[in-house]
Amino acid sequence: MSGPTSRPRILIAGGGAGGLTAALALIERGYPVTIYEQASELRELGAGVQIGPNGARVLIELGLGAALDEVVCEAAGKEARIWNTGETFPLFDLGADCIARFGAPYWTAHRRDLQRVLAEAVERRRPGTIRLGARAVGVTQHQAGVRLRLADGEEVEGDALIGADGVHSAIREALFGRGPAEFTGLMAWRGLVPMDSLPPHLRRPVGTNWMGPGSHVVTYPVRRGELLNFVGVVERDDWRVESWTERGTREECAADFAGWHPDVHTIIRAVETPFKWALLGRPPMTQWAEGRVCLLGDACHPTLPFLAQGANMAIEDGLVIARCLDAEPGDPAAAFRRFERARMERTARVVRGSADNTKRFHNALLADPTAAADYIRREMAPEKLRTRYDWAYEYDARAASV
């Protein structure tokens, strides 16, 4: 830090939802920030992301409401369907009711659109912030700062480092030496479908959660409704690669959903490129920060995606870590301890809630159509959904105590 009133220089490893949101929130507060992103171009691939009102509230606070409105969808509602009969159960309203209850919209987005809007805002407000093709491989600290080591041998100095480098975090490894994330036994098929290739009844602006014994399928519209996002989760232990770009075939995907309703197969046949993604987990960490270095997002609390809250947590983290740095001027280590205290319990609750939903969405009772209908009416009853989701949507990262 150059003087008592100047803001510390913050280095961020990773330009995903968490790193970009943190950068934007810090730039707004006057911090000099640089993001070191390993990819040579920012190009999240072929998949969607649901942004609940808790995440949307942060993005709107950061001035991205209008830019996101141009590219997201506001699905009217969410419904459950039984895997083989297709029987449908309305779950909740994601439109006007969401805004009335939580004061912010429920968006569904193409990941690339979200990343582009975030990155453009960062570069507009502080040109040159994002350095691409810069892979972080290690960090050391000294009394007055941190030194981040990049794969090409370059070393950069800063006052503090945020490790926002995802589930395989090199910064976590450098701090805590933990082993690799564990495979959960679940694999996700992911892909996008041009909406105009689907019959009219599958083009409705709703999110659908197909539930079956041992598997489930989630679909929702993205990019103003031009594309349908498809995620099919199966219990498989023969696929361990976690990547956005590992391709499978439509035939292999269809085989994983043999016996499922024709609507599911209509969607699978229309998926442009089916990607395979092993779902990884990690026992909850009890420490995210060490001195002037702190993790956020999937680097410290990776979660199964079954509450659709992982990216939302990373987005909330981004704003809260900036607020914590502001609350401890000139003392990043104290700010990071504050961040851990503010965020650990909430993110652990998301991890637990997501794991609980695996059992719920894949329950053995779903095998029999009558038992399945009773089960869905019981498990997905409005009051149970409110208990499971409202606490996540109500949280306000702008005002939560830090």
Ligand SMILES: Cc1cc2nc3c(=O)[nH]c(=O)nc-3n(C[C@H](O)[C@H](O)[C@H](O)COP(=O)(O)OP(=O)(O)OC[C@H]3O[C@@H](n4cnc5c(N)ncnc54)[C@H](O)[C@@H]3O)c2cc1C
């Ligand atoms: C199937 C599936 C569906 C999901 N659906 C949802 C959803 O609907 N809603 C939701 O909220 N969440 C969802 N998630 C979770 C969400 O994708 C993650 O929680 C979120 O992406 C985490 O953001 P992050 O910024 O922490 O990490 P990431 O998005 O993983 O970003 C990390 C960034 O760091 C870069 N990086 C990695 N290593 C290095 C390094 N050594 N040096 C420099 N850069 C590095 C990466 O290239 C990447 O750009 C889903 C996840 C899956 C698998």
